Amino acid sequence: MPQIARRSLAPLALIALLHGATAVAQQVAPPPSRPGVTPVAASDTTPAGRILREVHDHQHALADLEHLADGIGPRLTGSDRLLAAHAWAESTLVARGFTSVHREAYAFGPSWTRGVASARLLAPGAGTLSLAQMGWSPATAGPVRGDAMLVTARNDAEMQALFGTFRGRVLLFGDLPPLSGPGVDTAAAGALRAPLTRAMRDEGALAVLLPSGKETGLNMTGSPTWRRPLVPVVPVAFVETRDYERVHRALLRGERVPLELNLSGALSPAPVQAFNTVAELRGSERPDEVVVIGAHIDSWDLGTGATDNGTGVAAAMEALRAIQAAGLHPRRTVRVVLFSGEEQGLWGSKAYVAAHAAELDRIQAVLIDDLGTGRIRGWALQGREDVRPYVARAIAPLNDMGVRELPLERSSDSDHAPFVEAGVPAFFAVQDTVDYFSTTHHSQYDTFDHVRPADLLQGAGALAVTAWELANMPERLPHAPAVRKP
Ligand SMILES: [Zn+2]
Numbered sequence: 001m002p003q004i005a006r007r008s009l010a011p012l013a014l015i016a017l018l019h020g021a022t023a024v025a026q027q028v029a030p031p032p033s034r035p036g037v038t039p040v041a042a043s044d045t046t047p048a049g050r051i052l053r054e055v056h057d058h059q060h061a062l063a064d065l066e067h068l069a070d071g072i073g074p075r076l077t078g079s080d081r082l083l084a085a086h087a088w089a090e091s092t093l094v095a096r097g098f099t100s101v102h103r104e105a106y107a108f109g110p111s112w113t114r115g116v117a118s119a120r121l122l123a124p125g126a127g128t129l130s131l132a133q134m135g136w137s138p139a140t141a142g143p144v145r146g147d148a149m150l151v152t153a154r155n156d157a158e159m160q161a162l163f164g165t166f167r168g169r170v171l172l173f174g175d176l177p178p179l180s181g182p183g184v185d186t187a188a189a190g191a192l193r194a195p196l197t198r199a200m201r202d203e204g205a206l207a208v209l210l211p212s213g214k215e216t217g218l219n220m221t222g223s224p225t226w227r228r229p230l231v232p233v234v235p236v237a238f239v240e241t242r243d244y245e246r247v248h249r250a251l252l253r254g255e256r257v258p259l260e261l262n263l264s265g266a267l268s269p270a271p272v273q274a275f276n277t278v279a280e281l282r283g284s285e286r287p288d289e290v291v292v293i294g295a296h297i298d299s300w301d302l303g304t305g306a307t308d309n310g311t312g313v314a315a316a317m318e319a320l321r322a323i324q325a326a327g328l329h330p331r332r333t334v335r336v337v338l339f340s341g342e343e344q345g346l347w348g349s350k351a352y353v354a355a356h357a358a359e360l361d362r363i364q365a366v367l368i369d370d371l372g373t374g375r376i377r378g379w380a381l382q383g384r385e386d387v388r389p390y391v392a393r394a395i396a397p398l399n400d401m402g403v404r405e406l407p408l409e410r411s412s413d414s415d416h417a418p419f420v421e422a423g424v425p426a427f428f429a430v431q432d433t434v435d436y437f438s439t440t441h442h443s444q445y446d447t448f449d450h451v452r453p454a455d456l457l458q459g460a461g462a463l464a465v466t467a468w469e470l471a472n473m474p475e476r477l478p479h480a481p482a483v484r485k486p
Contacts, residue, residue, distance in 0.1 A: 047472070048397030048465045050326040055461045058325060061318035062453050064092070068310045069448040074301035076135070077341045077348075078111025078272045085297050086277050089317065089338055093279040096321050101279040106351030108274035108341060109224030112136045114301055115264030117237060118143075119209075122258040124250055129243040131209070132302055132444075133263040134236040135222025135344075140263045146206040148247055148257040150174040159192055166203040170259050171232075172248060173210070179230075193230055200232035207235040207261050211244040217443030220300040223344035224271075235263045274298075276348045280335040281324055283471065289332040290359070291471045292366040293319055293463055294349070294415050296342030303446030307436060310448075311456055312369040313338055318457075319464035330471035332364055339415050342370070343442075349415035353422050360419075365391075365470045365477055366426035368416040369463055372440065374432030375455040376462040378405030381427060382420045387477050391427065394469035395462075403462045405430050423482040431459070 299305020
């Protein structure tokens with residue numbers, strides 16, 4: 001604060017002091033109700049009421065999340081930071097009195113460590129580009145220089161003409177004949193695209209630049225197994241939209257665009273193991289039947305993984321804590337699984353389903369929380385109309401908190417998917433998206449300041465009560481035929 005202000009502070013300080021006094025006076029009154037988790041009257045002694053009151057009065061979720069995001073930080077699968085997060089979660093769950101807290105290992109492949117990423121636009125004009133190397137993509141051989149090139153073709157003949165043009169170029173993808181859609185021969189279209197993609201690598205393209213696809217911020221993806229068949233196995237980077245558009249416009253104007261790039265992320269010399277963290281509240285009557293509360297503890301590494309998926313981890317841990325702290329003993333076991341490898345393609349949940357194949361038929365339901373900081377509004381039933389009555393009953397105590405939606409919507413981009421494929425009733429939390437897709441998802445803005453405390457607590461309460469009700473209902477939820485055998 002500049003010096004002069006200090007002098008004029010006197011009257012302000014006085015006002016603040018007065019304000020403080022009244023605020024202190026105010027604090028002797030009961031704490032104001034915490035928005036998000038509807039304060040539950042003490043007279044409501046239902047299990048749901050007791051759980052929600054426990055979250056409202058004694059929640060740990062916010063401090064847990066702040067530690068996970070700010071204290072531990074980005075948690076790439078295979079990294080030391082993620083191992084530190086597993087250790088923290090496990091020691092915290094043990095300290096909170098949960099039994100059978102353990103780690104389950106699975107083979108992951110090489111880990112990847114982000115290095116430097118820099119790009120200079122040498123012409124037209126000059127400048128630096130904001131970019132980040134795609135995870136697990138090869139590094140450049142130090143700083144490299146090459147002209148940018150828009151890979152564009154309206155038809156097969158023009159695509160044929162691209163062969164032999166990639167050496168030493170930095171590629172941006174323009175319009176290429178569609179691979180699918182009305183009237184498109186997918187096989188024929190794919191047949192030409194695959195050799196073209198190989199030619200990009202074999203001819204020695206320097207790198208590929210991809211748009212981040214967001215108004216602001218970067219994006220990220222990548223995996224030990226190359227999951228983007230139309231992107232050559234060369235150094236790849238996501239570029240912020242404003243910078244990507246600048247290069248793209250210059251290429252559309254037909255100008256020469258020399259770039260200098262340096263991407264130095266590296267693979268580990270040997271494959272590593274990855275882990276899922278597990279903790280449970282053992283069932284009192286049917287301990288072998290299980291309700292799983294799941295969230296992935298790994299994250300991308302441009303931000304601190306606060307909303308993807310620190311919020312899910314904190315809500316899952318708080319849900320288990322609140323059920324126990326409310327003095328409740330579920331009839332079936334309630335188990336929290338903090339998966340890893342989610343961002344690389346659901347590796348942890350796939351490994352969990354394979355490792356637990358023998359007990360899948362005893363899973364009552366799986367609840368996955370992985371859509372950022374927003375309030376939970378319901379559960380996506382993954383096409384299972386037949387289980388709607390059970391889930392509707394489970395969320396009935398939460399209807400007043402805005403948890404009412406049970407869309408049939410199917411999705412395959414989070415940890416519920418391997419369970420659904422195995423026929424297990426698995427549901428994905430429907431949440432307010434807030435700024436998840438526009439800003440935080442996989443970007444450098446995925447930080448604690450984007451967390452909405454009230455929504456996080458509402459989510460923890462919703463997760464806990466849904467799990468409790470499913471763990472205690474007399475009926476078993478029917479399983480569906482497995483699409484893919486584990
Ligand atoms: Zn996620």
